[in-house]
Amino acid sequence: MKEKLNGFHVALLIYMIELDVTVFTLPRLVASEIGTNGWLGFLGLSLLAMFNIWLYRLVYKAGQGRSVFDIAESALPKALLYPFYALLALLWLSVAAFAGKSFILIFQTLTFQTSSPMLIFAVYCLLVYALLTKDLYSIVKASTVFFLLSIWMLVLSPYFFREWSLDRFTSFFFEGTKNGHSIEGILHVYTVFIGYELCMFLFPYSDAKTKLFKGVFAGHAFITFTNLLTILISFGFFSFEEVKILEFPVIHTLEFIEMPFINRVENLVFPFFLFSNLVSSVMFAFAALSGIRRMLPKVSQKKLVPPLIAVIFMLGFLPTTFRQAAKWIDISYFTETGVAFALPLVLLMLVRLGKPSKGAS
């Protein structure tokens, strides 16, 4: 492992992991769970995620760049840890699967309405497979290319300006939510950030030159910016009550774009989201792969990847409708949010526990 990651690529990678299927519903969730001018609350949640990332930074500093597995195993016996690895791997695989499958279900509202979603999902899994058999550097390079393929969408945002009005934001703060404010609702909005926690798998691939956490923070700040832009566009473009009832406000705004030579641009633009969603799936699968490889160090990566992809594909059978997809996304993302917060705290404790034994050796 001579090659080390570059902070810039880390930023793009974090951006791409965080940008997934949850973004399509984001303005609606912000409106119905946080309320009027919910973008302020969204910024607050982003700061919370920043805090979470800071916890990972503490782990990185305290562990002196050791991988999270090394930290855990220096404090606790492997037999105790392996069930956790397995459970986490399953969780990450399901996040990868449900994000992919949900994306395909949404995709099918626009095109290929009558094709079998599992057929498309199979191709999706194939793409995940193609990337997962490579090492992390290749994944990172691919995600940089994918980033360039999707970031141009930002230039579409001025298009909405002439139909945009600040008056529609209303002068109220956090009013008019669907059913008051609930932890569950806020958590719903928070899931849009899920993905930054995978920075803990980048520890072994970085050194002092990488400026790992500068990259993670920058990536997170950038995704916060683009998501904020998305929310602000939706809030000024639609009326508040309308944002609350639109299933996918983001796709709906894309629909508005019309050029002299082409209309219904959303059909062209939407597939570009595939790339960012793909990176999310690949990186969660990569996290699962890292966990499993730790348990089975003797089995080669080539042999491990196909069964993992098969599991992702099988998990894809679970959601077949929007309702189920939303349910499974909720279950997996909520758990993942909990894990994202719990892991650095546990790891910090383990670093403390592990230190004496490390000193002894």
Add this chain to the structure above:
Amino acid sequence: MYLIKRLGWAISLLMLGGCQDEKVLEKIGFVRTIAMDTAEGDEKALKVMISIPKTNQTDSIVYTDTARTFKQAKMRFDMQNDRKLVFGQLRQIMFGEKLARRGIWQPMDSVFRDPAVGIHTHVLVSEVDPGSYMSKTYKQGGTPGEYIDNLVRSDPATLGKFDSNLHTFLRDYYDDGIEPVATIIKETGQGLMVDGIALFVRDRYVSKIQSDDAMYFAMLRERVKGGSLFMDEVVTNRGIGTISIANVNSRRSISILSLPDEKHGKPAEVVLKIRIRGSLLEYDGLKAFNNIRTQPTLERAMEQYVGERLERLVGEMQKTGADALGVGIQIRNHMRYADWKALDWNREFSIARINVSVHLNIKDFGRLIDS
């Protein structure tokens, strides 16, 4: 390189997937227009018409049916048509006046819910049976669907300001401080024309702005760029005359003097400030004003005229409580949430004291200078 090769394979496979869900262009009927009205003799039924252009792009096939809902009618059309009906290229939905007065939410919902329908689809109202336009051929060329689409987009009377489409209609429908509007279409001997603007309260058509007033209405509702105004009776101290100004740019601002207070029975007090600037290109019977010194007097007389006309328009809107101007948005943004929610804005709007203050400037007088 290896990675790229693999991705290439995967992408080709992805494209192959498209063959399974094929849609052959020649086997698809692109519906251009949907028209809906009440059915004779049945309260719950809808009269639904659709028009599909033939491949020669000038004629169209029209289907009519009476059904409970739009989608039911669509299925029946599917059984008659030799090509599969799709709505991706839908250009307009027309509602007959009777249906519009009863409320269009149900049919609107069933069209909008379909993700295939574009949100630029125009929402129109017709005072006569909307189906009557669809089977005709107009001199202006193309199918009626295309013609109406171009007409509503470019309508010079309002500069296409009211190319009321699904997006604007639903946005204003859901907004609690403004009511939606839709363009009214009517047939003349020479073709079709924009006959005015339909004002809605929620989803019910309640009153109409005449086409002569459309530009004035546009200035009340939003910013206008490049419009033209015709004033038929400008009263000055030196006689009465008609004036036309072109290249009109206007800005609207709303200042709120007092908020509505239901407890003390005090209505809202609002001033709509309209600033207009344009080129005076025609004035008849007012030659006494043909020098630059007297132009300000003429400007004041025009302000008087425009102000009165706008106030009359606002008065008409207040009669039905249709706040198509968005005064409610400004009132809402000055109130506390609970107070606004407790307020019946449609009622408050109809009793509000709304004054219009006009500031008009003549930018130039065209090619002739009468010094």
